[in-house]
Amino acid sequence: MASVDTTTNAGQLLAAASGGRRRLGDRVFSRTAVVAAVTILALLAGVAIFLLSEGFPALTASASELPEGKTFIDYVAPLAFGTVLASAIAAVVAVPLAVAAALFITHVAPPRLALTLGYLVDMLAAIPSIIYGLWGIFVLGPAAVPVLKWLEEKLGFIPFFKGPASATGRTMLVAGLVLAVMILPIVSAVAREAFAQTPRRLQEGAKALGATRWETIRMTVLPFGKSSVMSGAMLGLGRALGETMAVTIILSVSGAVSFNLIGQANPSTIAANIALNFPESSGLAINALIATGLALFAITLVTNMGARAIIARSNQE
């Protein structure tokens, strides 16, 4: 960053040399840049303000005026539960796969393939979520039905797989798996970057001492990338929390609060609930949906801030 400062200084020196007053072109251009910066801050403030002002009526309304005749907290709580549950499944499935994919690209596959394999993983992030939704309900869901049945029969003693198993595959588990595919590239990209930066000295040192490839990875690459993997996982979690269309299409919802991941009756998520109900709602129901959107914004904000804090802390070390 020091070099940027010297050029700034050079610019100032130049301005000073030309009589201390900055040229008109310079003034206009730098003002425009500042205006753009301020516009963005204003836009973000606008997001918070307009969501608050339109969501507020629902926060103060009595239960009888709100959809389903519940107070706002009772309305949003099951949705928040569903949101966190779906995202948790996604993170639990995606993080190990993403780390392995990143290791494969950086340390196992032939180096000249690395770039292409990286593009392939990134392609997963480029596919629109509506298409994941269609794929989930027409392809993955039906394919998962026998697996769900098997889980119910063999592992039914675990509350997650209590059943009865859905006959359509429109379950929390399938929605979580699709979310996992969607966040995998984000987690993997962060991990890949960190793994690729593992100091060569450490890796060569390990190899010189006779470490196998896996031992080198376990002793040098993984410890070096640990905090990046954690922050990548949280960024992925943040993405999963706000993901809308895939869940909207796949999940068959009932408003139940249940840990049963393979059944027909699932809790909805905040984002999916908005997408399902917003087009046909009016009046206070709209305000209530906007207020749930505000809650979602808050949850993702906290998650993303956590991810940034981890990055910042590991950069300091």
Add this chain to the structure above:
Amino acid sequence: MESSAHSPVLGQVQTSRLLSGGLGWRRRSVNVVMTALIAGAFLLAMIPLFSLVFEVAKRGIPGLSLEFFTSDARGVVGGGGAAHAIVGTLVITGVAAVISVPIGIMAAIYLNEYGTGRLRRALTFFVDVMTGIPSIVAGLFAYALFELFLGPGIRLGVMGSLALSVLMIPIVIRSAEEVLKIVPNHLREAAYALGTPKWKTITKVVLPTAFAGLVTGVMIAIARIVGETAPLLVTTGVVDSMNTNPFQGRMQNLAVYAYNEYRSPGVMKQASYDKAWAAALTLIAIVMILNIAARFVYRRYKTEIR
């Protein structure tokens, strides 16, 4: 970083274990198993990608026809095309790009060339925040803003564009910042030495040097938002007829079209599903073309920096 010679990650215990004797059967098999697991996990992660592309192509092609690209669905039962949705996608995305690109690139110029102190720190922080806004929340924001001025139930193409801008601006800033950062300082210094004012240095030296990277960044940002569904579902509405005016009336787009054909199929269910998949295929094609073209532009036109 000298201390890493005695790095805790490669501590004494492990070192002595590694040095003791040859490669035992156990260590060798653990290595093979773990390498296989890593490769297997990568292949497992790729299955959805291939399955998805294959299924979208297989199920999308039957719905593609001349009619799909040339006519709208006004007053037709079961038939009709998606021309209105394709045009809507272009208009909504185009307006979003017109809003986002100048603001995003100017803000990146601010961050890289001018920014100092508190405003710079605030912008960096809030661009991070903005990256994490869920797309549906961006849609709700646009709705809340327009509802306040134009009344409840309002649906306009430009509302969708505004929502998409909230998602697109941080992507444009991040990528523009990256490419401006790698423009070497000696170019700027040479311009200053010739007495060039700063704004001319930026517009005539820095931006042209970074041009290919900027274009690539914008194309990838467009590819990211062109398939957004949720924010448009709450802002632009659903409609069967062609509308090219973003400031008046509802406007259809491909993603919402696909969702709607799936969710409310008409009497001819399979025909609707076919059209949903055809729209999905069209969207994937647009996204892939944008991504590939972006990489092509970068490789072909990037300025060699010595």
